[in-house]
Amino acid sequence: MIVRWWITTLQLTELFVSSLVHLVYGFYIFSSAVAGDLSQALSDCFYKNSVEVSLKSEDSKENLTSTKDLPPIVLVHGIFGFGKGRLGGLSYFAGAEKKDDRVLVPDLGSLTSVYDRARELFYYLKGGQVDYGEEHSKACGHSQFGRIYEQGHYPEWDEHHPIHFVGHSAGAQVVRVLQQMLADKAFKCYENTCENWVLSVTALSGAFNGTTRTYFDGMNPEDGKSLRHVSLLQLCRIGVIIYDWFDIPWLKNYYNFGFDHFNISFRKIGIWGLIDCLLGNAGPFASGDWILPDLTLQGSIKLNNLLHTFPSTYYFSYATKRTNKVMGITVPSGILGIHPLLFIRILQMSLWRHPPDVPPPYKGYRDEDWWDNDGALNTISMTHPRFPVEHPSQLVVKDSDCQPFLPGIWYYKIVEGDHILFIVNRERAGVQFDLIYDSIFERCRKHAFRNNPTMPNHII
Ligand SMILES: *[C@@H]1O[C@H](CO)[C@@H](O)[C@H](O)[C@H]1NC(C)=O
Ligand SMILES: *[C@@H]1O[C@H](CO)[C@@H](O)[C@H](O)[C@H]1NC(C)=O
Ligand SMILES: CC(=O)N[C@H]1CO[C@H](CO)[C@@H](O)[C@@H]1O
Numbered sequence: 001m002i003v004r005w006w007i008t009t010l011q012l013t014e015l016f017v018s019s020l021v022h023l024v025y026g027f028y029i030f031s032s033a034v035a036g037d038l039s040q041a042l043s044d045c046f047y048k049n050s051v052e053v054s055l056k057s058e059d060s061k062e063n064l065t066s067t068k069d070l071p072p073i074v075l076v077h078g079i080f081g082f083g084k085g086r087l088g089g090l091s092y093f094a095g096a097e098k099k100d101d102r103v104l105v106p107d108l109g110s111l112t113s114v115y116d117r118a119r120e121l122f123y124y125l126k127g128g129q130v131d132y133g134e135e136h137s138k139a140c141g142h143s144q145f146g147r148i149y150e151q152g153h154y155p156e157w158d159e160h161h162p163i164h165f166v167g168h169s170a171g172a173q174v175v176r177v178l179q180q181m182l183a184d185k186a187f188k189c190y191e192n193t194c195e196n197w198v199l200s201v202t203a204l205s206g207a208f209n210g211t212t213r214t215y216f217d218g219m220n221p222e223d224g225k226s227l228r229h230v231s232l233l234q235l236c237r238i239g240v241i242i243y244d245w246f247d248i249p250w251l252k253n254y255y256n257f258g259f260d261h262f263n264i265s266f267r268k269i270g271i272w273g274l275i276d277c278l279l280g281n282a283g284p285f286a287s288g289d290w291i292l293p294d295l296t297l298q299g300s301i302k303l304n305n306l307l308h309t310f311p312s313t314y315y316f317s318y319a320t321k322r323t324n325k326v327m328g329i330t331v332p333s334g335i336l337g338i339h340p341l342l343f344i345r346i347l348q349m350s351l352w353r354h355p356p357d358v359p360p361p362y363k364g365y366r367d368e369d370w371w372d373n374d375g376a377l378n379t380i381s382m383t384h385p386r387f388p389v390e391h392p393s394q395l396v397v398k399d400s401d402c403q404p405f406l407p408g409i410w411y412y413k414i415v416e417g418d419h420i421l422f423i424v425n426r427e428r429a430g431v432q433f434d435l436i437y438d439s440i441f442e443r444c445r446k447h448a449f450r451n452n453p454t455m456p457n458h459i460i
Helices: 002-061 114-126 134-140 170-183 213-217 232-246 249-254 266-278 291-295 297-304 340-350 431-447
Strands: 073-076 128-131 145-149 163-168 198-204 314-321 323-326 329-332 393-395 410-416
Touching: 073 114, 073 170, 114 128, 114 145, 114 170, 114 291, 163 170, 163 431, 170 198, 170 291, 170 297, 198 431, 213 291, 213 340, 232 249, 232 266, 291 297, 314 431, 329 340
Parallel strands: 073 163, 163 198, 198 314, 314 410, 393 410
Antiparallel strands: 128 145, 323 329
C-alpha cells in the first residue's frame, strides 16, 4: 500500500516537472516564433524586391513560360502544426514558402492521425468534401465526411501534373501514406490515381520509424496505443476534449486540433457526451485515431507494413541530430548555445531504456540505436523507412553524392540541429535556414522531373 502510494507520488512529481518543462518549452517556441515572425515581416518590407529579382532570373534560365506550369511544392506540417491562415497568419515553415512562386501550405489538423491527414490533404488539393472512407470512419467512430473544399488548390493534379511534397516530422509520413493511397486507388470516384502523382518527397526530420519521445510523454511502451493514467499526454487529452467541446468559433479558427469530424462540440453531444469522452469511451483518444499512436515504434511498424518506396518518385531526407558520442556514451552536443529545456529533452531521450519487462517492439531492437536524437525524434527514425524491410537509401555528405539524382532511392543527410530548427523561427537556424530550404526548392525545380511522364510501363 505504502509502496503504491509512494509510486503515485513519484509519478505525480515526475508529471509536474515534465509538464512544467514542456509548458515553458512550448511557450519559448511560441514567443520566439511570434518575435521571429514580426522581424521577418519587417525585413520583408526591405528585402523583398531583391529576393524576387534573383528568383526571376533563375526561372528564366529554365525557360518556363509561366509559374502556372510549375508543379506546386506542398509543405506539410507535423504535430501541433498548422497551415496557412492559423495563429494570426504565423508561418509554420518560418516563411520558407516565400522562396518559390508556387508553394502551398495546407492546414491538416494538429493532432489528427496520419491517415486522416492524408485523406484531408488529397481533398485539399483536388477539391470536394473530405471522405475519410466508410470502413475507417466506422472503426474509429467519426463521421465519414468532413470539411468541404469548394475549390481545390491544384485540381489538375494527376500523373501528368504531379506534385513535390516537403513534410516536416509527422508530415513526411502523411505524404507517404497519401502516396500509398494513390497507388491503391483508395479514393472513391478517382479511379485513375497512381503513385506517380507524387513527383518527389522531401522529409525534414521525418518521423518514419517512430520515436521514443512518445513513451516519455505518456504512451504505454507495452502496446504503443494506450495512455498512462498519469502523464503529460493525459493532461493534453483532457485539454483538447474541453477545448473542442466548448467549440468557440473564433478560437477554433485561430487554432484547431482537427477533430471536427468527431463531433465533440457541446451542441452535438451535450454534457453526457463530454463525460463519455473524458472517461475515455468515445472520441479520438478512445479509438486511437490520433497522431501519438502513429508516432510510437509499434504504430510506425503498423503503418510501414503497408507503405512502399516507388521507383519513379524522388526521395530526399534530412535527419536532425543534437547528440554526440563521448567515450561511448551518447550525450547532448554542445551545452553552450542550447536552450536548457531543449537540453533536458535531448538528454532524456539519450538515456532511453526500453522497459525490461515489456517485449521489444521488433526483433533485433537495441536501446543504443535510439539514443541519437534531436529532442523530439530519434535520428535513426528520420533517415529513411527501415521497417519491416529496409528501403533503398544513400547517405549524402557532399552534394555531389546525389548527382545524378535518381528516383526510388532515399538520399539522406544528417544535419546538426534540433527538431524545430527549420520551422517557426528562422532566426534560430541562421544561415542554415536558407541553405536548407534553398537546396530543397532547387532540387525540386532543377533535378527532380520525369522526362517521359507516360513511360510505357505505366500504360501497360
Ligand atoms: C521556351 O519554350 C517555348 C515553348 O516551350 C519556346 O517556344 C521558346 O522558343 C523557348 N524560349 C527559349 C528562349 O528557349
Ligand atoms: C456528426 O454530425 C453530423 C451532422 O452535424 C452527422 O451527419 C454525423 O453523422 C455525425 N457523426 C457522428 C460520428 O456522430
Ligand atoms: C519501428 C521501426 O520501424 N523500427 C525500425 C527502425 O530502424 C531500425 C534499424 O534498421 C530497424 O531495425 C527497426 O525495425
